[in-house]
Every structure is written in structure tokens, then in C-alpha cells.
Amino acid sequence: MKILIKNGLVVDPANGISGEILDILVQGTKISRVAKNIKTGAEKVIDASGKIVMPGLVDMHVHLREPGREDKETVESGTTAAIKGGVTSLLAMPNTNPAIDSAGNVRLLKNIINKTAEANVFICAAITRGRLGKEITDIAKLKKEGVIAISEDGSSVDCEALMLDALQKAREEKILVISHCEDKTLSNNGMINLGFVSTRLGLRGISRESEYKRVDRDISLAEKIKSPLHIAHLSCKESVEIIAKAKKRGIKVSCETAPHYFVLSEEDLLGYDTNLKINPPLRGKGDISAIKKGLKDGTIDVIASDHAPHTENEKDVEFDHAEFGTIGLETELAVAITELVKKGFLDWQGLVEKMSLNPAKILGINRGTLGTGAEADIIVVDPDKEWVVTKENLVSKSRNSAFLDRRLNGVVCYTLCSGEAVYPP
Amino acid sequence: MWVKKDLLGLDDLTKEEIEFILATAESFKEVSSRSIKKVPALRGKTVVNLFYEPSTRTRVSFEVAAKRLSADVINISTETSSVRKGETLIDTGRNIQALNTDIIVIRHNCSGAALMLARHVDICVVNAGDGWHEHPTQALLDIFTLKEKFGKIDGLKVSIVGDIAHSRVARSNIWGLTKLGAKVTVCAPEMLIPVGIEQMNVRVTNDINDALKDADAVNVLRMQFERDAGGAFPKQLEYFKNFGITKERLKNAKKDIMIMHPGPLNRGVEIASDVADGDNSVILEQVTNGIAVRMAVLFLVAQARDKNSN
Amino acid sequence: MAQPKAVGFFVLDKETLARALTRMAHEILEKNKGAGDLCIVGIRKRGVYIAARLAGYIKKIEGAEIPVGTLDVTLYRDDLGLAEFQPAVHKTEINFDITDKNIILVDDVLFTGRTIRAALDALIDLGRPKTIQLAVLIDRGHRELPIRPDYVGKNIPTSQKQSVAVRLEESDGVDEVLIVEKAE
Numbered sequence: 001m002k003i004l005i006k007n008g009l010v011v012d013p014a015n016g017i018s019g020e021i022l023d024i025l026v027q028g029t030k031i032s033r034v035a036k037n038i039k040t041g042a043e044k045v046i047d048a049s050g051k052i053v054m055p056g057l058v059d060m061h062v063h064l065r066e067p068g069r070e071d072k073e074t075v076e077s078g079t080t081a082a083i084k085g086g087v088t089s090l091l092a093m094p095n096t097n098p099a100i101d102s103a104g105n106v107r108l109l110k111n112i113i114n115k116t117a118e119a120n121v122f123i124c125a126a127i128t129r130g131r132l133g134k135e136i137t138d139i140a141k142l143k144k145e146g147v148i149a150i151s152e153d154g155s156s157v158d159c160e161a162l163m164l165d166a167l168q169k170a171r172e173e174k175i176l177v178i179s180h181c182e183d184k185t186l187s188n189n190g191m192i193n194l195g196f197v198s199t200r201l202g203l204r205g206i207s208r209e210s211e212y213k214r215v216d217r218d219i220s221l222a223e224k225i226k227s228p229l230h231i232a233h234l235s236c237k238e239s240v241e242i243i244a245k246a247k248k249r250g251i252k253v254s255c256e257t258a259p260h261y262f263v264l265s266e267e268d269l270l271g272y273d274t275n276l277k278i279n280p281p282l283r284g285k286g287d288i289s290a291i292k293k294g295l296k297d298g299t300i301d302v303i304a305s306d307h308a309p310h311t312e313n314e315k316d317v318e319f320d321h322a323e324f325g326t327i328g329l330e331t332e333l334a335v336a337i338t339e340l341v342k343k344g345f346l347d348w349q350g351l352v353e354k355m356s357l358n359p360a361k362i363l364g365i366n367r368g369t370l371g372t373g374a375e376a377d378i379i380v381v382d383p384d385k386e387w388v389v390t391k392e393n394l395v396s397k398s399r400n401s402a403f404l405d406r407r408l409n410g411v412v413c414y415t416l417c418s419g420e421a422v423y424p425p
Numbered sequence: 426m427w428v429k430k431d432l433l434g435l436d437d438l439t440k441e442e443i444e445f446i447l448a449t450a451e452s453f454k455e456v457s458s459r460s461i462k463k464v465p466a467l468r469g470k471t472v473v474n475l476f477y478e479p480s481t482r483t484r485v486s487f488e489v490a491a492k493r494l495s496a497d498v499i500n501i502s503t504e505t506s507s508v509r510k511g512e513t514l515i516d517t518g519r520n521i522q523a524l525n526t527d528i529i530v531i532r533h534n535c536s537g538a539a540l541m542l543a544r545h546v547d548i549c550v551v552n553a554g555d556g557w558h559e560h561p562t563q564a565l566l567d568i569f570t571l572k573e574k575f576g577k578i579d580g581l582k583v584s585i586v587g588d589i590a591h592s593r594v595a596r597s598n599i600w601g602l603t604k605l606g607a608k609v610t611v612c613a614p615e616m617l618i619p620v621g622i623e624q625m626n627v628r629v630t631n632d633i634n635d636a637l638k639d640a641d642a643v644n645v646l647r648m649q650f651e652r653d654a655g656g657a658f659p660k661q662l663e664y665f666k667n668f669g670i671t672k673e674r675l676k677n678a679k680k681d682i683m684i685m686h687p688g689p690l691n692r693g694v695e696i697a698s699d700v701a702d703g704d705n706s707v708i709l710e711q712v713t714n715g716i717a718v719r720m721a722v723l724f725l726v727a728q729a730r731d732k733n734s735n
Numbered sequence: 736m737a738q739p740k741a742v743g744f745f746v747l748d749k750e751t752l753a754r755a756l757t758r759m760a761h762e763i764l765e766k767n768k769g770a771g772d773l774c775i776v777g778i779r780k781r782g783v784y785i786a787a788r789l790a791g792y793i794k795k796i797e798g799a800e801i802p803v804g805t806l807d808v809t810l811y812r813d814d815l816g817l818a819e820f821q822p823a824v825h826k827t828e829i830n831f832d833i834t835d836k837n838i839i840l841v842d843d844v845l846f847t848g849r850t851i852r853a854a855l856d857a858l859i860d861l862g863r864p865k866t867i868q869l870a871v872l873i874d875r876g877h878r879e880l881p882i883r884p885d886y887v888g889k890n891i892p893t894s895q896k897q898s899v900a901v902r903l904e905e906s907d908g909v910d911e912v913l914i915v916e917k918a919e
Contacts, residue, residue: 196621202536202557272537318535452824461860466810
């Protein structure tokens with residue numbers, strides 16, 4: 001099967017292309033040519049004039065909930081949402097039930113992925129068995145099953161010695177450690193950022209220290225044994241500063257933030273909207289600026305969704321009782337276009353780096369590029385088309401979006417995954 | 426003029442709305458002094474007291490207020506209802522509405538619960554205390570009592586002493602008093618002062634003598650040692666020693682300083698008995714005024730809803 | 736509430752209004768055989784001023800000081816929630832015992848009778864008067880309840896399209912009564 005994408009503005013930082021009008025020819029699962037005016041017969045021709053053509057997004061922080069909580073999301077529904085949002089590769093987080101903490105559980109998940117996934121799903125396993133923080137998983141075996149990263153996401157490994165041990169083993173196995181940085185003794189069962197808004201609403205606050213002190217600890221552990229480390233979902237200014245300093249010292253640390261951390265602040269919580277109850281919490285205006293600055297100056301490498309689906313029953317309750325998290329696969333690209341590209345914080349190349357090329361590099365997967373011979377994961381995006389996020393137009397199994405009712409620019413017109421036009425269906 | 430079907434807090438009310446409630450309450454106070462303490466204003470309406478936290482005084486006050494307006498009153502508390510069986514607040518609210526009731530008075534241990542309920546039912550919702558967030562009718566009756574004695578709130582110096590961090594009474598009082606022009610000081614041990622409270626236009630002090638000096642009135646909060654969370658609370662005796670309102674401490678205060686307390690009293694913990702029972706105390710007047718204020722609130726929200734639905 | 740525009744015709748002016756009230760004061764004293772056990776209660780808002788004036792005339796005639804009270808009937812209205820405007824609740828101020836007294840209930844205009852019905856309920860909640868008698872400055876007809884005034888300043892036949900504007904010095908700076916055509 002040949003697919004020809006014609007006349008699009010191609011953005012491919014891996015090959016130094018930024019907005020040239022080019023044609024892309026896809027043959028089988030690979031990209032076979034990128035050039036001006038390709039004249040060849042193709043079974044399918046996509047007219048991309050006026051559209052942006054870029055490598056499919058790589059979202060390195062997604063909760064697919066399967067196995068265990070198929071009422072919230074499944075591999076199938078989550079990847080269907082992904083391709084609608086332009087995400088062709090994603091890293092599935094291990095806090096499922098059972099947790100992805102053994103070769104057997106990885107095989108179980110792989111089996112589901114092979115049968116139902118609409119996009120490329122890479123697997124992140126837990127750092128400790130059962131995510132209990134007691135005993136390290138068998139990283140070598142997990143690696144053999146194809147796991148590309150380990151993370152305790154949802155909580156942090158509190159025991160320093162254990163974390164050190166995990167970093168050591170991960171380095172030996174050349175597997176990435178992703179750290180969810182939260183000191184639970186400092187976040188104190190909090191609900192939202194600790195500050196005037198938490199005082200005003202009478203909600204228990206989550207201090208900034210609970211995040212950045214753990215960022216600081218994990219970076220010093222990684223520094224000690226010279227292993228790479230990736231910090232998940234940065235939310236506050238101090239964390240950005242700590243990482244900037246670490247990078248200056250030459251430590252191999254990378255990090256991500258999520259769209260809600262550079263758009264929404266604690267002040268948006270004044271109406272007790274449980275869809276905005278997220279961990280780490282929405283912070284202050286100053287943090288939003290710091291996150292944006294970090295994205296611009298390269299301190300923050302990646303934008304990932306932290307897609308965290310929850311059912312309406314789990315969100316339509318008292319704020320104290322609502323689950324933490326927002327979905328994000330279907331909105332992350334449009335939010336980034338609207339808030340970063342259109343407002344001049346990032347150019348298109350920068351956007352593709354943060355959402356495709358950099359995560360691919362950090363995870364060591366062969367994606368994020370439109371080079372000849374690369375895997376044909378390509379999206380065609382209308383950068384201006386306006387839409388409003390509503391419960392009705394989301395396809396994720398859960399509708400707990402922090403961006404409901406928001407007006408956004410940028411719509412994915414076509415998604416190709418391994419040479420197959422998977423979206424629109 | 427009052428147009429809201431709910432009273433959820435004083436944070437989202439204007440100065441004019443607060444003054445309108447207080448003026449209406451003034452008219453209702455006379456009703457309770459009659460031998461027939463009843464007017465037919467809410468005849469045929471049903472008020473449901475939905476209480477997720479034990480509270481005798483607030484519930485009884487709302488019940489008396491509703492009955493003096495000729496409304497029927499139903500009391501639901503967590504011990505006796507299906508909420509124990511895991512029914513959600515929204516479902517409970519919708520069921521109460523399906524009984525063709527008119528007003529839900531809700532007390533809940535979660536901040537924001539009253540607002541959530543109000544969003545999901547068409548009938549009126551009156552917040553009788555939600556978590557640490559707001560307790561608007563308590564603040565209104567406190568302000569009513571202050572206004573009765575001092576004639577106006579503008580320029581009045583009011584100190585609020587006690588566990589500010591976990592107090593809905595403090596928050597509602599601060600919103601209401603500052604909107605009406607009072608100068609508010611909050612006083613507590615450092616650990617019980619919430620982050621950023623000064624952004625609510627209050628002065629913060631950890632020194633009780635500083636809080637009492639120059640104050641026209643002091644509102645003494647109940648210390649709720651029973652919900653000791655994470656050792657933030659000082660010991661009872663230690664608290665009394667450092668923050669208790671005693672005759673001795675009041676020697677340096679204004680002679681006619683007004684002593685208020687939302688009750689129930691912890692005698693010898695936050696307030697000495699001789700102060701609670703002394704000439705400057707208006708604690709029982711607050712209870713009386715609570716009826717007038719709650720009558721006004723029930724009347725106004727019910728009327729606003731009737732008007733909106735016509 | 737917006738004042739109706741002063742297009743209409745005068746029914747009473749300052750002089751004729753004073754004359755009517757004087758006559759009513761005489762009638763009240765005559766019927767009650769003096770001022771003993773007499774109390775006057777005005778209905779908010781203009782009934783209050785008329786009540787005070789009647790008490791003044793009675794004092795002039797008899798030299799007797801009689802108690803005057805103020806009644807707010809908002810809470811007893813049968814159209815609460817139907818009203819297009821929201822009536823503000825004001826205080827009822829009757830600082831005397833009405834039991835076994837002859838109460839002169841005073842209002843400015845008697846129309847459907849519903850305000851008086853509310854006032855009767857409100858009064859009876861306060862005690863058990865010997866009698867309640869009704870004095871109104873204007874009776875404009877169109878009764879919807881079986882209520883009849885005992886003392887009337889002036890009977891004015893009106894149509895439903897008209898309204899009666901009573902203006903008093905105490906509230907409006909001028910003493911006059913007009914009939915005004917309502918705007919469609």
C-alpha cells in the first residue's frame with residue numbers, strides 16, 4: 001500500500017525541516033521518500049495543503065487502566081483517543097490491577113495490546129513489586145519482555161536505599177527510570193496546592209516542598225551512580241530550577257510537564273471543579289510562567305499528557321472524595337498549539353521536539369522522525385481550526401477533562417500509524 | 426434585593442446582599458418576641474435539614490426558624506439515613522428534591538459540598554457549614570449581633586481568636602466583616618494560621634494581648650481538639666494558658682469589649698467561665714439572633730426561587 | 736417601584752384631604768364613644784402616615800394621646816412568590832397590647848381587600864382585640880374578598896386599567912391623590 005501526503009508544511013526537527021512544503025510517500029510501514037512534488041501513483045493521496053505534517057506524537061505518560069479498571073479506560077479506548085489526538089506512540093503506566101511488576105503481567109498486557117491497540121503502546125513496569133515500595137522488580141526479566149522504562153507512578157519510592165538500588169539496576173539493564181516525585185509526609189493528604197486558594201476553599205493543601213524536595217533527592221541519587229533519570233509531571237517553579245541546575249552540572253536528567261501545568265492555575269479551582277483535582281496539583285501563576293520558561297529554554301524536555309481517566313461516579317462527588325487526575329490524550333496537541341505556539345512560547349519545531357522527538361529519544365525508541373526509512377507514524381494537523389472541548393466530542397471512555405468547555409485551535413485531520421491511515425476511522 | 430436561590434457562603438456575596446439579609450433579619454427578630462411566634466410566610470413549604478455532621482445547635486436553630494415561618498421541617502442525619510449505605514450526595518439531594526421539598530439546609534464535613542449540591546438540585550440550598558470552608562449563617566448572626574450593639578460595622582475592630590486554619594466560622598466572618606468595612610485581626614498559634622490568610626485583608630497576630638488591645642469585639646472560636654490532625658494542636662491547658670480569654674487578660678482591653686462565641690463552649694479551654702457568663706458576653710444573644718437571621722435567609726431564598734420559577 | 740407618571744386627574748388636594756381626615760377622626764370618636772381603649776395601627780407604608788395624622792386629629796379634638804402602631808403584612812401576603820417585585824420585609828412595631836382594645840386599622844387605598852385580609856391575620860397573631868375597624872383614605876372598589884371599610888375618606892369608582900396614586904408629604908413631599916391611567 002502506498003500513501004502520498006501532498007503539499008503539507010512539513011515540520012521534522014530530526015532532519016532539520018521546519019515548515020517546507022514537501023510531499024511524503026509512505027510505502028508499507030515505512031516512509032520511503034520526502035521531497036518536493038513527488039509524482040507517483042498511490043492508492044491513497046492526502047491533500048495536506050495548508051496543513052502541518054509532523055511525526056506522530058510520543059506521549060510518555062499515559063494511564064490506560066487495563067488490566068483492572070476497564071470501566072475507566074481500556075487499551076482499545078485509550079489508543080482510540082490517542083490517535084484522535086495525534087498520539088501514535090505512548091508509554092503505558094504500570095499502576096494497573098495487577099500492577100505491571102512481573103514478566104507474566106507484562107505478557108498479559110502485551111497480549112491485550114496485540115489484540116486491541118490502535119497505536120503503538122510501549123510498556124513501563126513498576127519499580128517495586130505490587131508498587132508497595134518494598135522489593136525491587138526483576139528488571140532484567142522485564143527488559144527481556146520488552147519493557148522500556150520503570151516507574152512507581154502514582155507514588156514515589158520513599159526508601160532512599162531502594163531507589164538507589166533501582167537506579168543502579170536500571171543503569172545496568174539500560175532501562176529508563178521515571179520518577180513520580182512526591183513526599184507523602186509533606187503532601188499531607190492534601191487536595192490542591194497549599195496557598196491562599198486552599199485557605200479560601202478550606203481544602204487541605206499540598207506543599208510545593210512535597211514535590212521539589214523529592215526531585216532534589218532523586219537527582220542527587222542519580223548523580224551518585226551516574227544513571228539517567230526522568231522526572232514526571234513537573235508542576236512548580238522550584239522543580240524547574242532544580243532541574244536547570246542539575247542539567248548545568250551535566251547530570252543526565254530529563255523531565256516532562258503536562259499541558260494543565262502551563263495553562264491552568266489553582267485559581268481555576270475556586271468553583272471546586274473536581275476535574276481540576278490533579279496530582280501534583282495545579283499551582284500558581286508564577287509556576288505557569290516558570291514551566292513555560294522551562295519549556296522555552298530547554299530545561300523541560302517533554303510535554304506528556306498524564307492521561308488519567310476516571311469515571312463520572314469517581315468525579316461527581318465531594319471534592320475531598322474525588323479521584324485525582326485529568327484525561328489529556330485528545331487535547332494535549334491542541335492545548336499546546338493554542339497556548340504555546342500561537343502565543344509565541346514555542347515554534348512548530350519546538351512543539352514537535354517536546355511532544356515527539358525528545359520523548360522518543362529519552363525512551364530510546366525509533367520514532368519522532370520523518371526521515372526516509374523511518375516508521376511511518378505521521379499526523380496531518382489543521383493548525384487553526386477552532387473547536388470546543390465537550391464531553392460529547394471526547395472518545396476516551398472517561399470524560400474527566402480539565403479542559404472541558406475550552407476553546408482550542410488545532411485539529412488532527414489524519415493519523416498514520418506504521419503506514420496505516422488509522423484516523424479518521 | 427435578593428435573587429439567589431441558595432446561600433452558600435459570604436465569599437460570593439456583595440456588601441449590599443449581606444446588608445439586605447441583615448435588614449430583613451431585623452424585621453424577623455420581632456416575630457420571636459410575640460406570644461404567637463409564627464408567621465405564615467413559608468406555609469406549605471418543606472425544609473429539610475440534611476446533616477452529615479453531628480450538630481445540635483445549628484440544626485435546632487434552623488428548625489426553630491423554619492417553624493416560626495410555618496414551614497414543615499424534616500431532619501435527616503447520617504445515623505438514620507441511607508447515606509450510610511453509600512448513596513452519593515447528589516443522589517441524596519435528588520431524592521430529597523423528588524419529595525417536592527423546597528429548601529435543603531446542609532451541614533457537611535467536606536468543603537464545597539453545599540455548592541456541589543446546589544449545582545445538582547433546583548430547590549434552595551442553604552449552607553449550614555461545609556468542612557473548613559464557610560458557615561455563612563453563623564457569620565451573619567455574629568455580624569447582626571455586632572451591628573445591634575455598635576450600630577454599624579464600618580470601622581469596627583473585631584478580633585477572631587482560635588483555630589483559624591480549620592474554622593469555617595472564621596472564614597465566613599472574615600468575608601462578611603471585611604466587606605462591611607470592619608478591621609479584622611486573627612489570632613492563633615502559628616500552626617493554626619492558614620497560608621495566605623492576610624490576603625483576606627486581615628491582620629495576623631500570635632499574641633493574644635495584641636489581639637485584645639483596642640478590639641471592640643472578640644469572637645472566640647471553639648477549639649476542636651477532637652479533630653486533632655497530625656499533632657498541629659497544642660494541649661488544652663497550654664492553649665488556655667497562652668490564648669484563653671480570661672478576666673485578667675481583659676484588663677488591658679477596652680472596658681466594654683464585646684465577647685462572642687459560636688458555641689458550644691469549652692469552658693476553661695478557650696474561654697474562662699466568668700468571662701463567658703460575664704457582662705460583656707453576648708453569647709446567648711447570638712443564639713437568639715441566630716433565629717432571626719436564619720428566618721431571613723430561609724424566607725429570602727424561598728422567595729427568590731419562587732420568583733425565578735414564575 | 737417606578738412612580739406612575741402624573742398624567743391623570745386630581746381627586747383630593749391638600750385641603751380636601753385634610754378635611755376628609757378630620758371628618759374620619761370625628762366619625763371614629765363618635766362610633767367608639769370617645770378615645771378610651773382606642774388604638775390606631777397603620778399598614779406599611781402610607782397607612783402609617785395616615786394613622787399618625789388621624790391620631791393627631793383625635794388628640795386635637797379630644798385631647799387624648801392614643802397609641803399608634805405599625806404593621807408590616809409582607810409575611811402574611813397571599814401572593815408571596817407571585818409578586819413581580821420582591822417585597823422587602825419591614826418591622827412590625829406595635830409596642831402595646833392589643834388585646835381587648837378597639838383597633839382602627841388604617842391603609843391608604845382599599846382595592847381587592849387582600850392586604851386587609853393579611854393585616855387581619857397579622858393583628859390576630861399579636862393578640863385578641865375587642866374590635867377591629869377599618870379606615871381607608873380611598874375606596875376604589877373591585878373587592879375580591881368580603882371586606883368593607885368602616886371609615887372612608889373618599890369613594891372613587893375606578894376601572895381596572897386605572898391606578899390610584901396617593902402622595903403624602905411624609906413620603907412624597909406633597910399631599911394629593913390622583914387617578915392615573917396605567918401604561919399598557
